[in-house]
Amino acid sequence: MAPPPASAGFFRLDRELLCDGVPLADIASGAGTPVYVYSAALLRERYRAVDDAFAGYPHAVHYALKANSTLAVARLLRELGSSADANSVWEIDVARRAGFDPSQIVFTGVGKTAAELECAVALGVKAINVESAGELARVDAIAQRIGRPARVAVRLNPDIDAKSHPHISTGLKINKFGVPLDDARELFATLKGRRALSLVAVHVHVGSQITSLDPLRRAAAIAADISLELRGQGLPLEYVDLGGGLGVSYDRGEVPAVADYIAALVAEVRRTRLPIVVEPGRVIAAPAGVLLARVIDVKPRSASSEFAILDAGMTELLRPALYGAFHAIEPVSTAAAGDRHYELVGPVCESSDVVGRDRMLPRLAEGDLVAIRDAGAYGSVMASNYNRRPLPAEVLVDNGEWRIVRRRQTIDDQLSLET
Numbered sequence: 001m002a003p004p005p006a007s008a009g010f011f012r013l014d015r016e017l018l019c020d021g022v023p024l025a026d027i028a029s030g031a032g033t034p035v036y037v038y039s040a041a042l043l044r045e046r047y048r049a050v051d052d053a054f055a056g057y058p059h060a061v062h063y064a065l066k067a068n069s070t071l072a073v074a075r076l077l078r079e080l081g082s083s084a085d086a087n088s089v090w091e092i093d094v095a096r097r098a099g100f101d102p103s104q105i106v107f108t109g110v111g112k113t114a115a116e117l118e119c120a121v122a123l124g125v126k127a128i129n130v131e132s133a134g135e136l137a138r139v140d141a142i143a144q145r146i147g148r149p150a151r152v153a154v155r156l157n158p159d160i161d162a163k164s165h166p167h168i169s170t171g172l173k174i175n176k177f178g179v180p181l182d183d184a185r186e187l188f189a190t191l192k193g194r195r196a197l198s199l200v201a202v203h204v205h206v207g208s209q210i211t212s213l214d215p216l217r218r219a220a221a222i223a224a225d226i227s228l229e230l231r232g233q234g235l236p237l238e239y240v241d242l243g244g245g246l247g248v249s250y251d252r253g254e255v256p257a258v259a260d261y262i263a264a265l266v267a268e269v270r271r272t273r274l275p276i277v278v279e280p281g282r283v284i285a286a287p288a289g290v291l292l293a294r295v296i297d298v299k300p301r302s303a304s305s306e307f308a309i310l311d312a313g314m315t316e317l318l319r320p321a322l323y324g325a326f327h328a329i330e331p332v333s334t335a336a337a338g339d340r341h342y343e344l345v346g347p348v349c350e351s352s353d354v355v356g357r358d359r360m361l362p363r364l365a366e367g368d369l370v371a372i373r374d375a376g377a378y379g380s381v382m383a384s385n386y387n388r389r390p391l392p393a394e395v396l397v398d399n400g401e402w403r404i405v406r407r408r409q410t411i412d413d414q415l416s417l418e419t
């Protein structure tokens with residue numbers, strides 16, 4: 001007999017894929033497909049890996065809600081002690097409903113509207129991470145008008161190449177993000193005159209799915225240098241915000257360990273004696289989720305390959321179509337013998353709707369279930385209603401039990417917005 005599966009995450013028992021000990025096939029029968037399934041145990045494990053790696057160095061982990069802001073996920077992380085990074089007023093709202101206090105929320109984002117800024121100032125969030133001189137002036141004006149001082153961090157653009165996919169590299173001068181270093185120095189010089197603002201940190205975030213520590217380390221070093229410079233000028237900072245960005249291994253290739261990543265950040269920042277804020281999203285959520293889909297049809301593609309048409313595609317998981325991203329895909333039950341060559345595609349009316357290119361998998365048949373791995377981050381949050389497809393359901397598995405934490409959208413939900 002096969003050994004019992006380890007308790008956390010996605011494991012096979014005999015030929016069946018389980019989530020925290022619960023057969024994924026049972027969840028698919030009960031909740032339907034396509035459905036996102038999250039492992040509470042893995043979410044906890046991944047959060048703790050980040051938190052514990054600081055090994056006593058003062059810090060705050062601000063989970064990046066943009067990766068996955070389903071209320072149940074946000075709540076679970078808050079209960080573990082996480083703080084939050086929100087990228088819109090709507091994510092701030094979700095954070096509040098998940099129980100985060102405004103003092104636990106940093107507000108990031110390159111284009112915050114006046115209404116969003118006003119909401120953040122009025123709430124008194126931990127910091128508004130400003131991205132330009134114009135935004136700083138807007139926050140100042142709002143803070144003066146409503147008579148509530150605002151806490152700000154300035155996002156630096158350190159001109160560092162994160163060497164990730166160009167769509168998700170943000171640290172180069174040519175990217176729209178942050179304030180270039182020279183301009184930042186000018187901006188800091190104006191801060192003493194702005195009595196409604198207090199500068200609490202400098203912020204860097206150079207990209208996402210970064211698979212080498214070097215750019216992250218260099219960005220941290222720059223943030224530390226500037227922080228010391230500012231302190232020398234009599235601007236007392238409270239912490240250094242180093243953003244998120246550490247990649248995960250989608251294809252079993254080597255990626256830096258979370259512990260090494262955090263150790264590298266601490267090594268760069270220790271000389272400032274300032275606490276560190278990090279904003280990880282993907283490393284916490286990606287491995288903790290799968291997208292479960294069913295095979296609708298199988299048809300020939302070439303002499304040696306077949307299309308497996310799934311009931312999930314770019315509308316449920318956009319990453320492969322948008323970035324050419326790789327997600328491992330495996331049948332939930334591996335009873336079938338003999339591998340075949342597949343192009344796994346969705347039901348959407350365009351050829352970019354591919355979820356897995358060029359895969360060797362055990363033979364698939366109509367009705368089979370497949371699990372698309374590492375879909376816990378930037379999966380559900382990027383889903384769309386293209387082709388009027390409903391947003392998928394989401395399930396959280398916790399302690400051997402599963403429950404629907406977001407029901408599948410209906411066409412009535414969609415049409416309720418229309419007149």
Ligand code: LLP
Pocket residue numbers: 064066067085108109168205207208209243244245246279280281282283319377378
């Ligand atoms: N902080 C800021 C300011 C960010 O812009 C981001 C991600 C994070 C933190 C979290 O980064 P993480 O630790 O998750 O890498 N949709 C893309 C990812 C976009 C990331 C955007 N910003 C994808 O599916 O790969």
